[in-house]
Structures are given as C-alpha cells and as structure tokens.
Amino acid sequence: MIGIVFAAALANSIAAPYGIWARAQWGATRPNVQLSLENRSQVKAWLVDVACNAYDARGALVAVATANVAQLKPGERVETWATAEAEAPAVRFACKVGVSEWQRPD
Numbered sequence: 001m002i003g004i005v006f007a008a009a010l011a012n013s014i015a016a017p018y019g020i021w022a023r024a025q026w027g028a029t030r031p032n033v034q035l036s037l038e039n040r041s042q043v044k045a046w047l048v049d050v051a052c053n054a055y056d057a058r059g060a061l062v063a064v065a066t067a068n069v070a071q072l073k074p075g076e077r078v079e080t081w082a083t084a085e086a087e088a089p090a091v092r093f094a095c096k097v098g099v100s101e102w103q104r105p106d
Contacts, residue, residue: 014052016097020045020072024082024095030054031063031090033082037097039072046071047100052082054090063088074105 016022019041027034031054039045047068054063065082072078082095 012093014095014097017099019043019102020048020097020099022050022095022097024052024093026093027081029087031065031084031088031093033065033093033095035067035080035082035095036077037069037072037080038077039074041102042074042105044071044073044103044105045099045101046103048072049098049100050080050082050095051098052093052095054084054088055092055094056089057091062090065093 014022014024021038021040023036024033033052035050050067052065053061056062063084065084067080067082069078
C-alpha cells in the first residue's frame, strides 16, 4: 500500500481546460518539459500559457518552467517546451495550462 501511495506522489501531471488536449514529458535537461498542445474545440484559444512546477524527491518546489503559445486555431496542434532558468534535481512535475481568451474563428 505504501508503494502505491509513493508511486502516485511521484506521478507527473498536466491539467488543461476543456477543449485543450495536453501531454507533457521530461526534456533532456530537467526541469525542462516537452509539451504537446492541441485545440480540440471549435473556437480559437488566445494566449495559451503553461506553468510547470518541478519538485524534488522530498516534495519541495525546486523550479518553475513556463511556456506560451500566442494562439491555437481549432484543430491545431503544436509542440513546444516549458523551460526553466537553470537545471534542478527534479523528480516530478505538475503542469497547468491556461487560456486567456476564447474567440470564434474568422
């Protein structure tokens, strides 16, 4: 049971609003995170921001990596990176995707 709780505590995560599909994985250098974002809605997503908190084995925050995409049209998919200023001994990340504004396509 303790092993299951420990494994869950070390699981990476990404949260995105309805209409945005997101996937994240470690980059070659931690705490950088490789991101795949796709707009699965029928409206444009403007100013898509991603913030990834990186944690060490004790659960302490060791870095924040960020990324942004100016816009995602309906059906558009992009690959990008959330980058931090320096390397950190991170073992887990938790990312959150935010959209500043939704607009109907022209």
